[in-house]
Each structure stands twice: as C-alpha cells, then as structure tokens.
Amino acid sequence: MSKLEQERRSYEVLDRAAIQASQLKRLNQLLDSILPENQFYAEKLGSQLKLDDLSALSNLPFTTKAELAPTDSDSDFARNLTYEVDRYVRFHRTSGTSGRPMGVLDTASDWQWWIDTWQYVLDAASITANDRVFMAFSFGPFIGFWSAHEAVTSRAALAIPGGGLSSEARLDLILRSNATALFCTPTYALRLAEVAAQNGVNIADSAVTRIVVAGEPGGSIPSVRGRIENAWNAIVIDHAGASEVGPWGYPNADRTGLHICEAEFIAEFVDPETGQAANGANPSELVLTTLGRTGCPVIRYRTGDLVQPVYPDSGNRFVMLQGGVLGRSDDMLVIRGVNVFPSGIEGILRELPSVIEFRLIAQRDGEMDSLLIEVEDQNDDSDAIAGLLESRLGLRIDVACVELNSLPRFEAKGRRFVDQR
Amino acid sequence: MSKLEQERRSYEVLDRAAIQASQLKRLNQLLDSILPENQFYAEKLGSQLKLDDLSALSNLPFTTKAELAPTDSDSDFARNLTYEVDRYVRFHRTSGTSGRPMGVLDTASDWQWWIDTWQYVLDAASITANDRVFMAFSFGPFIGFWSAHEAVTSRAALAIPGGGLSSEARLDLILRSNATALFCTPTYALRLAEVAAQNGVNIADSAVTRIVVAGEPGGSIPSVRGRIENAWNAIVIDHAGASEVGPWGYPNADRTGLHICEAEFIAEFVDPETGQAANGANPSELVLTTLGRTGCPVIRYRTGDLVQPVYPDSGNRFVMLQGGVLGRSDDMLVIRGVNVFPSGIEGILRELPSVIEFRLIAQRDGEMDSLLIEVEDQNDDSDAIAGLLESRLGLRIDVACVELNSLPRFEAKGRRFVDQR
Structure with missing residues (x-):
C-alpha cells in the first residue's frame, strides 16, 4: 500500500470529531489563502475570515450555480476565480445555467488535487x-473523465484513450487491447452493450471486470446497475463529481451508496425549499465546500443533488449517501400531488428486460406537472409498463410505445428527460 | 528562462563533436538499459552491446515499421517493448503496415520524455x-497532440481541449476563450478557415497568433503555410513526430525547415533505394534512433520520410531539414520518368487562391504510374491548373475540376492521396 493510500485509509476511519477538526483547519487555511484575492468570496465573506468552530459555517451564505455564471460580457469564466487567468493550466466548461457556457479553470496544483x-x-x-x-469518452471541454485519465496513469495503470471513435471501433479496441476496466456514463455502458449485441460481439467474455461510471444517477440505481453488470459480466463502480466542485463521491464497500470524500469536502444537508439544515426525514439537498482547490473554490455550494445521508459507525466513517444521488431538485415533478424524479422512473423502467430506451417529456399544466413516457419496448406493451409504474409509484402515468431504434442514443450524459415546463 | 530551457539552449549550440560525444554516451546508456530485456533488440543486436564510436552505429541493422508490426495473434502491441505491459501507462496506436493496428506503449518516464x-x-x-x-484534436488512441497537451500545461499555459466538437463549436470556443494559439493539422487549420468563412466568423481578428501543426507536410510547404497564415493572421509552426519514434523535429528560427532534436535522437540519412549513407545530392530517407525512450526504443528506424539535410554552422547547430519533410518514400510517383511527390503537387495547387480542395488518384499503368488530380476550383479552370503544374514540374498531368464541396474534408491527417497502385 502506498503512503498516499495509507493516508486515505487512515483518514476514512477517523471519528467525526477528528474529521471535523481537520476540516475546520483546512477550511481556515483555504480562507486564508483565497481572501481577499478572490473577489467573488471577498464580496460575500469579507476580506478576512477565520472560523472558530465548524458549526459557524452554517452562518455563511450559500453559493449557487447562478451566482458563479459569468456576468461580464467579455468573459465566459466562472466568477469565483482566485487568480488571474495566466495562473491556470486546465480549462473545462459546464453548460451553465444562464444558457451561456461557463469556463472552470484549474491551476497546476488544483489539477493535482483532482488527480489525488x-x-x-x-x-x-x-x-x-x-x-x-479504457476511457469511452470524447475528451472535449467537458470535464468528464479528464482527471480520471491522469489519475489512472498516476497509479501506473495503462490508460487507453477512446476519444473520437465510433461505438463499434471502441468495442473493437476494448477487446483487442484486453481492457480490464471501462470508464463511461451508465447510459453509454448500456449503449455499448446494445451495439455489441447488434454486432454479435460477446462483451460478457471480455477482460472487463469493472465499469466506473459517472455523470448520471444510473450507477446507484440497482436496476440500471444490474443491467450493465449482466451485459458486461463486470461490476459497476459509481462515483460523483462536478466541474465546479471536484470528484466528491465514491461508492461504499457494498455499493449501496456513495461516501462523500470528507478529507477534501465539507458536506451539509439542507431542506431544498427553505435552505435550513434538514432533519433527515426526506431527501435533502447536498451542499458542498471544497477544502483543497484554491484557484476555483466553492464554499457552501448548493449542488441541487437530492440525497439521503447516513453516518456510518464503523469502518469507513465518511458520511454515506444511501442510494447515491436520488435526483436533482430542479428535475422534481409533482404529478397529482406525488413527488416523482426522472431517476426514480428510470430505476423502474430498467427492471423490464424488454425495455431498450425511453424518454420522459414533462409539461406544465396550470400548477400541475404532466408527464409522458415514450418507450422502446420489445414487447410493445405500454399497459404492462404503466402497470408496473402504477404499482411502484401509486400513480398512473401516460406511456407510449414507440418504434425500436427511434429514440436518441447518447455517448455522454443521457438526455432522456425533456423538461418543457 | 527555466533551467530546462537553458539546457535546451546550451545543447543546441554545441559543436558537432560535442553533440556526437553526448549521443554516443546516451546510446550506450540506452543499450545498457534495454538489453537483454528487450527481446526484439536482443535478437537483432545481441544480449549486450557497447559502441566505441558513433560511426559504428551504421554497422547495426535497420529497424523497419514492418518489423515492429505485431506477429503474435494474441497481441496488437509493437514488438519492440522492453518490459511487460504492466509497466506501461500510456497506450497509443498507429494504423500499422500489415493492416492490423499497432499499439505503442509508454512508461511513466517515457511519457515524461515525450513532454520534455x-x-x-x-x-x-x-x-x-x-x-x-486550443487543441483542435479528437483525443482518441492516435498519439496526435496528447503529449503536446501535457507539454503545454507543464509550462503553465492554459490548455483548452477541443475533442468531440464540431468545427463550428470549435471556432466558437476559440473565440470565446480568447485562445492565443491553435494546435491542429495543416488540413484542419484550412478547414476551420473554410467553415469560418461560410459562417461569417472573422478568424483573422481572433487572438490566435500561432498555429502549431503536425501530421502532414503542409506546415513546411510555403504555399500551404502562407494560406493558413493569411486566413488566420497568425504564424504557422511546423513540427514532426511519430508514435514509434517521438517528437523529433521542430522548426528553425526562420521557419524554412525542421531541426532534428539531436539531444534526443540520432539522425542518419540514407539512399532510399540502397539503404547506404546518402551523398546529399538527392532527398535522402531519414533514419532515427531514440536516445531517451527505454520502454519502446527504436534503433536505426527507417522513417520513410524523404528529407534534404543541412548542417548549420552558427546558432542552433542541430541538423536542419530544408523544407521539412519533402515526401514519403512510399508515396513517390514516377510519371513518365519524372519523380513526383503528392506534397510537391499540394505545394503548387495551394498557390492558387481559387483552389479549395483537391484529391490525387494514383494508378499503375504497366511499369508506369498515372495520376489524376481532382480539384474544387472556384474558377472551374482545369487548364490553368494543369498549366501551372506543367510549368513547375515539366510534366502534363490530368486535372479534372469537380463540384465545390464534393471532396472529403478532414479533421486529422488529410487523405488526399488515393494510391490505387
């Protein structure tokens, strides 16, 4: 075990008081190193700030994605940059909320932090x-698996870049190179399985034994994970991260949820409506503070991810999100008074082996949401699908079977939720 | 100036005897570190070898691309790997000569050598x-600008990855990010200029002032370079490299040719027919030996590149290839007794502002080559084009004007030479 791995292991088993003491120290170091240079946070927090106790964090204002969005017409960079652009070495981009793309930059040491x-x-x-x-990823400005690629080589594994290839060419290279692990979105793991089946390629017998997924909830949805694992005869390792935040989540040992890497992030859980500390009864919104990224820090960042936190009491004591990211607060539908998440529907649809692809179309009908589900079903049986959904959700939802191969396929994040509200 | 840059500068101005003394020392170190582990070279050179003089190099056998091609049906890796595959961290692939792709691997230290x-x-x-x-490159298994990307960040410039984007999206990101340099193939620099013109995008006013090109001879062909420089209002920096060899060439100060980086490569020049040391009168074939890449070394590798070497006598004394790579030995056509290279024809065609795209189709006619040139010409004037070619080459060649936008466009290496011989 390397020294860094020993450090990770020893950090994971600290008790809560020790974790929090370390977080407080790291947070004050961060504040010290970014203030007052970081104008965005100097305006929010003052030019100097030191917390005496971690509980004081909840007195600080939230950071939202909308706040980070560029307002200067000359720049597409996120507004929380600490330094002049010349100090940064890596450029990535999110789609942003305002419709304008948002550039997120990392310095050389921040990039090393991503890798670590x-x-x-x-x-x-x-x-x-x-x-x-094998990285089944297009290596464009989206952060995706860029940091993973270097993290893989930094532990001396062989990284095989799969940008700019068709799915057929990727399958061919996975087999020819005897790849033992595959990194992609859950959607694309299923897509490759579909293309393999169409081309008579036997991926279950490939050397791939682990599939690391990201970018979508699927890796934590049991039915989606099960489908990928069956097709590939490999286990699925979920994780979570975001350009503005970093790689904050990794799966617990029995893969029932995601640990937050509390060595590098402070997690808070708030009521998505009120922003007050959540009581734990319902899914809460995850709020994250980065501890090790000085060039592009976020403090009390509202992720929009809805989660169910659990504090484990043995082994790895980092807070664990039961079932991973359960949904996004901005994706929640209220159908005749029932809260419904696209990821929840995906979980149910993926239980049906006959379902190949699907798409959710949400519309607003007065104060209420309405939802239509289009499904490519080999059995062409919309009643069976609507029946399963009703039995699980207690709700009748419109289901329309559409022609096989008529719905879009995805390489990066799937866009199966068309929100027309 | 950094310490490494000072080292580069001081190495460049050594006299020939000092360069050769260093090369001999490095070569013996390489032989010592790879033999006898590297089975490929142990078979060719014996299990132990030390040269007393650099001139003894010419007694060693050549290495050809065909020899490196995998022969084992279980492996697609080049045959000159020194170590077990576990030792390697980077995978790249060439198209190979036998029709089978060939994997070329680098260890962590070899990859650092690429970057340096x-x-x-x-x-x-x-x-x-x-x-x-801005990297206008798809980041797939082809080595392309992978090493450049990390070399850029290692000198603290901001790297903007442009994989998986359309040409329109790339132009947009180049402008939005205020990119100051563009890395792409010569063909793609022209293609982006064409797309910009079609979309009314003014690239001449962009912040791009340097375009680093590779993968094709174009960066050293004055008319191609001039066209790119005019369209972008930027200078073109050519360089040369190959997966099996490394980044061996960089432009001289006045950009009339490429220096071989003799700090890291030994260059020899041979008659492409006989393999004997060339007398310098005609273009010679470049033969390279890598000095710093132990995991995948090549010794006396026949590149197939035809070049005209010049030994400068002041300033940078690394051998210089006048006009860069003039052509490939396997691309040479003999048209009615005259030696003609596709890159030479490209150089002439690119002088005509009306010429948008072109394609060369070579066929064998008994013992003779025949050539048809298809051209997208805004003037639709095949006679003018044939006339210019005749005045330059002393040879009448068939030219056919084809519809505008009917010929293929390229993102990676252009494939304008269709060899049907």
Whole structure:
C-alpha cells in the first residue's frame, strides 16, 4: 500500500470529531489563502475570515450555480476565480445555467488535487498497475473523465484513450487491447452493450471486470446497475463529481451508496425549499465546500443533488449517501400531488428486460406537472409498463410505445428527460 | 528562462563533436538499459552491446515499421517493448503496415520524455504561461497532440481541449476563450478557415497568433503555410513526430525547415533505394534512433520520410531539414520518368487562391504510374491548373475540376492521396 493510500485509509476511519477538526483547519487555511484575492468570496465573506468552530459555517451564505455564471460580457469564466487567468493550466466548461457556457479553470496544483482526490474512486474500483483502463469518452471541454485519465496513469495503470471513435471501433479496441476496466456514463455502458449485441460481439467474455461510471444517477440505481453488470459480466463502480466542485463521491464497500470524500469536502444537508439544515426525514439537498482547490473554490455550494445521508459507525466513517444521488431538485415533478424524479422512473423502467430506451417529456399544466413516457419496448406493451409504474409509484402515468431504434442514443450524459415546463 | 530551457539552449549550440560525444554516451546508456530485456533488440543486436564510436552505429541493422508490426495473434502491441505491459501507462496506436493496428506503449518516464522533448516545439512557438492553447484534436488512441497537451500545461499555459466538437463549436470556443494559439493539422487549420468563412466568423481578428501543426507536410510547404497564415493572421509552426519514434523535429528560427532534436535522437540519412549513407545530392530517407525512450526504443528506424539535410554552422547547430519533410518514400510517383511527390503537387495547387480542395488518384499503368488530380476550383479552370503544374514540374498531368464541396474534408491527417497502385 502506498503512503498516499495509507493516508486515505487512515483518514476514512477517523471519528467525526477528528474529521471535523481537520476540516475546520483546512477550511481556515483555504480562507486564508483565497481572501481577499478572490473577489467573488471577498464580496460575500469579507476580506478576512477565520472560523472558530465548524458549526459557524452554517452562518455563511450559500453559493449557487447562478451566482458563479459569468456576468461580464467579455468573459465566459466562472466568477469565483482566485487568480488571474495566466495562473491556470486546465480549462473545462459546464453548460451553465444562464444558457451561456461557463469556463472552470484549474491551476497546476488544483489539477493535482483532482488527480489525488480521484484516487478514492480508483481505490473503490481496485485499479492497480496491472489494469488496462479504457476511457469511452470524447475528451472535449467537458470535464468528464479528464482527471480520471491522469489519475489512472498516476497509479501506473495503462490508460487507453477512446476519444473520437465510433461505438463499434471502441468495442473493437476494448477487446483487442484486453481492457480490464471501462470508464463511461451508465447510459453509454448500456449503449455499448446494445451495439455489441447488434454486432454479435460477446462483451460478457471480455477482460472487463469493472465499469466506473459517472455523470448520471444510473450507477446507484440497482436496476440500471444490474443491467450493465449482466451485459458486461463486470461490476459497476459509481462515483460523483462536478466541474465546479471536484470528484466528491465514491461508492461504499457494498455499493449501496456513495461516501462523500470528507478529507477534501465539507458536506451539509439542507431542506431544498427553505435552505435550513434538514432533519433527515426526506431527501435533502447536498451542499458542498471544497477544502483543497484554491484557484476555483466553492464554499457552501448548493449542488441541487437530492440525497439521503447516513453516518456510518464503523469502518469507513465518511458520511454515506444511501442510494447515491436520488435526483436533482430542479428535475422534481409533482404529478397529482406525488413527488416523482426522472431517476426514480428510470430505476423502474430498467427492471423490464424488454425495455431498450425511453424518454420522459414533462409539461406544465396550470400548477400541475404532466408527464409522458415514450418507450422502446420489445414487447410493445405500454399497459404492462404503466402497470408496473402504477404499482411502484401509486400513480398512473401516460406511456407510449414507440418504434425500436427511434429514440436518441447518447455517448455522454443521457438526455432522456425533456423538461418543457 | 527555466533551467530546462537553458539546457535546451546550451545543447543546441554545441559543436558537432560535442553533440556526437553526448549521443554516443546516451546510446550506450540506452543499450545498457534495454538489453537483454528487450527481446526484439536482443535478437537483432545481441544480449549486450557497447559502441566505441558513433560511426559504428551504421554497422547495426535497420529497424523497419514492418518489423515492429505485431506477429503474435494474441497481441496488437509493437514488438519492440522492453518490459511487460504492466509497466506501461500510456497506450497509443498507429494504423500499422500489415493492416492490423499497432499499439505503442509508454512508461511513466517515457511519457515524461515525450513532454520534455515537446518543449523544443513549444520554444519555437514561444508558448508561455500567458498563452491559451486550443487543441483542435479528437483525443482518441492516435498519439496526435496528447503529449503536446501535457507539454503545454507543464509550462503553465492554459490548455483548452477541443475533442468531440464540431468545427463550428470549435471556432466558437476559440473565440470565446480568447485562445492565443491553435494546435491542429495543416488540413484542419484550412478547414476551420473554410467553415469560418461560410459562417461569417472573422478568424483573422481572433487572438490566435500561432498555429502549431503536425501530421502532414503542409506546415513546411510555403504555399500551404502562407494560406493558413493569411486566413488566420497568425504564424504557422511546423513540427514532426511519430508514435514509434517521438517528437523529433521542430522548426528553425526562420521557419524554412525542421531541426532534428539531436539531444534526443540520432539522425542518419540514407539512399532510399540502397539503404547506404546518402551523398546529399538527392532527398535522402531519414533514419532515427531514440536516445531517451527505454520502454519502446527504436534503433536505426527507417522513417520513410524523404528529407534534404543541412548542417548549420552558427546558432542552433542541430541538423536542419530544408523544407521539412519533402515526401514519403512510399508515396513517390514516377510519371513518365519524372519523380513526383503528392506534397510537391499540394505545394503548387495551394498557390492558387481559387483552389479549395483537391484529391490525387494514383494508378499503375504497366511499369508506369498515372495520376489524376481532382480539384474544387472556384474558377472551374482545369487548364490553368494543369498549366501551372506543367510549368513547375515539366510534366502534363490530368486535372479534372469537380463540384465545390464534393471532396472529403478532414479533421486529422488529410487523405488526399488515393494510391490505387
């Protein structure tokens, strides 16, 4: 075990008081190093700030994605940059909320922080120097697996870049190179399985034994995970991260949820409506503070991710999100008084082996949401699908079977939820 | 100036005896570190070898691309790997000669060698921490600009990855991010200019002042370079490299040719027919030996590149290839007794502002080559084009004007030479 891996292991088993003491120290170091240079936070927090206790964090204002969005017409960069652009070495981009793309930059040391923090995910996937890791990813300005790619080589595994290839070419290279691990979105793992079946390629017999997924909830939805695992004869390792935040989540040992990497992030859980500390009864919104990224820090960042936190009491004591990210607060539908999430519907649809693809179309009908589900079903049986949904959700939802191969396929994040509200 | 840059500068101005003394020392170190582990070279050179003089190199056998091609049906890796695959961290792939793709691997230290050696190119392009470098490249298994991307960040410039984007999206991001340098193939620099013109995008006013090109001869062909420079209002920096070899060439100060980076490569020049040392009268074939890449070394590798070497006698004394790579030995056509290279024809066609795209189709006619040139010409004037070619080459060649936008466009290496011989 390397020194860094030993450090990760020893950090994971600290008790809560020790974790919080470390977080308080790191947070004050961060504040000290970014204030007052970081104008965005100097305006929000003052030019100097030191917390005496971690509980004082909840007195600070939230940071929202909308606040980070560029307002200067000359710049597409996020507004929380600490330094002049010349100090940064890596450019990535989110789609932004205002419709304008938002550039997120990292300095050389922040990029090293990404790579180091990614190691928690690679530990969970047991990636070693013997592994050959295929990246089914297009390596554009979206952050995706860029940091993973370097994290993989930094632990001496062989990284095989799969940008700019068709699905057929990727399958061919996965087999030819004897790749032992595959990194992609859950959607694309299913898509490759579909293309393999169409081309008579036997992926269950490939050398791939682990599939590391990101970008969508699927890796934590049991039916989606089960489908991928069956098709590939491999286990699925979920993780979570975001351009504005970093790689914050990695799966627990039995893969029932995601640990937050509390060595590098402070997690808070708030009521998505009121922003007050959540009582734990209902899914809460995850709020994250980065501890090790000085060039583009976020403090009390409202992720919009809805989660159910659990504090484990043995082994890894980092807070765990039961079932991973359950949904996005902005995706929630209220159908005749019932809260419904697209990820919840996906979980039900993926239980049906006959379902190939689907799409949800949400519209607003007065104060109420309405939903139509289009499904490619080999059985062409919309009643069976609507019946299953009703039995699970207690709600009748319109289901329309559409022609096989008529719905879009995705390489990056799937866009199966068309929100017309 | 950094310590590494000082080292590069001081190495460049050594006299020939000092360069050769260093090369001999490095070569013996390489032989010592790879033999007998590297089975491929142990078979060719014996299990132990030490040269007393650099001139003894010419007694060793050549290495050809065909020899490196995998023969084992279980492996697609090049045959010159020194170590077990577990030792390697980077996978790239060439198309190979036998029709089978060939995997070329790098260890962590070999990859660092790529990044360090790339710095000669970045010096020539004056890339600094103030630069924002856009990579118009798909980041697949082809080595392309992978090493450049990390070389750029290693000198603290901002790297903007442009994989998986359309040409329109790339132009938009180049402008939005105020990119100061663009890395792409010569063909794609022209293609982006064409798309910009079609969309009314003014690239001449963009912040791009340098375009680093690779993968094709175009960057050293004055008319191609001039066309790119005019369209972008930027200078073109050529360089040369190959998966099996490394980034071996960078432009001289006045950009009339390519220096071989003799700090890291030994260059020899041979008659492409006989393999004997060339007398310098005609273009010679470049033969390269890598000095710093132990995991995948090549010794006396026949590149197939035809070049005209010049030994400068002041300033940078690394051998210089006048006009860069003039052509490939396997591309040479003999038309009615005259040697003609596709790159030479490209150089002539690109002088005509009316010419948008072209394609060369070569066929064998008994012992003779025949050639048809298809041209997208805004003037639709095949006679003018044939006339210009005749005046330059002393040879009448068939020219056919084809519809505008009917010929293929390219993002990676252009494939304008269709060899049906």
